[in-house]
């Protein structure tokens with residue numbers, strides 16, 4: 001109550017006249033200082049309240065300019081003083097609504113501060129922040145306050161009039177993330193103090209996704225009843241379905257020509273798929289099938305941009321650039337820019353058509369110069385924490401523990417994997433350690449016999465369900481049956497088979513879907529998308545008690561895979577078991593980002609929050625990666641007859657191949673700042689394991705030579721190579737100065753290492769150049 005009073009900008013008429021007589025002249029110079037000036041777009045915008053059906057704005061009584069100035073100034077002063085959200089650009093009405101809907105989100109996180117300022121000033125933004133730091137949340141709030149787009153229509157009397165239309169499209173990679181986004185927005189709308197807004201949420205936001213015919217029909221009917229809502233959230237496929245419909249009335253249900261903003265959530269999903277296509281293309285036998293294969297997101301964006309350009313030219317105008325927003329937890333912002341330059345230069349009609357990195361946003365309050373230059377076709381980079389060349393940046397929260405265990409497929413036992421201890425803070429030190437490892441193993445080649453490109457299908461299928469289940473049972477027992485656990489399987493593994501087999505041994509498995517999670521009922525889980533509730537003391541106590549676990553019958557194992565779990569905000573879960581083999585650090589970031597979630601993802605930020613009273617309140621999380629191994633000799637039931645299995649099971653003979661494989665696992669985590677800790681062993685015993693590993697240095701055996709000098713066994717991708725080509729002078733200089741082998745810098749800095757497949761790179765460079773012209 002008190003807080004809402006302190007935020008109110010209401011002034012009685014007596015005070016108003018006193019203000020304009022005595023105080024206004026003194027306030028004018030202060031109010032004109034940049035800190036109190038709200039962005040132009042902010043003052044102009046009328047989306048949230050005024051475009052609501054039944055909005056009464058035109059009926060407001062006439063007020064003189066001085067009155068307006070007093071109102072504006074006082075509300076600015078109050079809001080800038082009291083609400084940290086308005087200070088960084090949210091419209092006061094949205095900031096108030098946000099706080100009513102999410103009372104614990106009192107203070108924006110670091111990345112939210114930078115992101116909202118950049119967006120409010122009209123820039124397109126590539127934003128990379130630690131998982132769970134509220135990127136999507138901030139974007140959702142910004143979209144609500146975005147000025148409503150208008151389109152011209154001819155009314156019954158043949159007159160041209162402007163009517164509100166769709167202003168923003170949020171493209172998400174999977175349905176669950178769409179549902180989560182939608183719920184966040186609905187929750188904010190439900191807390192609006194405008195009756196017009198919360199009584200008609202469908203006029204503001206609608207969710208579209210592929211489902212049964214009836215469900216899709218319902219979505220279309222809603223779209224017809226509440227045409228062109230302010231925001232549409234959808235995976236790209238359903239939008240393409242509608243736009244490609246034979247029936248014009250269906251096609252017209254969407255208006256993509258007047259969009260002011262397009263949010264591409266988890267663009268990394270699309271880029272990862274592109275890399276996969278390119279990988280398949282390189283394999284001779286697949287070439288035809290994968291030639292010119294594109295992901296739906298590319299097709300959709302290409303179409304939107306072309307259609308807007310054609311429409312604008314037809315009307316004799318220059319096409320307007322919508323603000324593009326690329327939130328990601330795993331790609332660097334430079335990679336996003338490279339993706340745009342190489343593949344989709346027309347998405348962002350930038351005047352900066354060189355290969356330079358996006359301009360960093362430094363959180364300085366923008367002055368006149370910023371405003372003048374603010375344009376949606378400039379891509380700003382928001383990086384938190386910023387990437388640096390000296391130190392290794394941690395890509396996941398620092399309240400997580402990382403473990404790698406080896407599951408012996410013959411004895412069905414699990415042990416701590418004997419991985420080398422690597423430096424996870426200093427880039428130079430890590431590179432030196434890797435170099436030393438290479439020397440020890442006498443190889444430049446970290447692509448291993450045990451895990452190479454031919455094993456690709458197995459990566460997707462994952463481990464046999466029996467093995468994955470047995471490993472899961474052992475991990476659950478060791479962790480004392482936590483209340484909620486996420487277990488990820490290979491992306492093509494049958495979740496249903498796994499669930500059924502788990503039920504037979506008394507383990508309750510559910511698919512990690514937004515709907516099921518939120519229906520969890522008596523398992524006491526916090527609704528998806530409500531990490532902010534963890535900050536509430538009572539909720540937190542409850543959640544901590546639950547996390548203790550101890551009762552197998554109360555444990556729920558939420559099963560998912562890389563595709564489905566990305567972007568999901570799964571508060572209250574602290575255990576993640578990875579039951580398939582990974583080949584990208586990016587996968588690891590996505591997985592680790594689902595657990596131990598807290599908006600202030602670093603120790604430093606958490607203790608800085610006044611509510612922490614100098615303590616770190618975050619619960620710790622645990623990520624366990626399971627790798628299959630077998631002793632020399634016959635492999636046993638799971639091995640001998642299965643050629644695919646033979647490709648993914650590590651031979652634990654203590655030889656160089658095995659040691660390289662463990663080193664590779666350690667490097668994948670070290671380069672994203674994660675140190676591996678023992679899972680079973682106590683610290684001292686663990687150090688002994690490490691010592692044994694060091695002593696094994698002398699037993700070297702040569703590995704088969706290969707063409708790649710890749711260090712971390714990540715298969716090179718063509719796009720990454722091309723993107724890596726487009727680099728600034730400054731970047732190149734930094735590399736030279738660092739005096740390190742280029743491939744190492746690549747492996748460490750880019751998350752996904754890459755080497756250049758000669759001829760092909762050139763072709764793509766040429767086509768990129770042509771596009772640039």
Ligand SMILES: Nc1ncnc2c1ncn2[C@@H]1O[C@H](COP(=O)(O)OP(=O)(O)OP(=O)(O)O)[C@@H](O)[C@H]1O
Pocket residue numbers: 102104105106107108109112129130131132133134135136137138328329528529530531532533535566567568569593598599
């Ligand atoms: N400033 C804040 N204070 C408290 N809670 C917040 C704040 N901002 C967001 N949250 C909550 O944090 C959770 C995570 O937000 P969100 O999903 O937007 O993070 P994200 O950075 O997009 O995560 P990911 O990278 O995993 O997609 C949400 O439950 C949201 O309600």
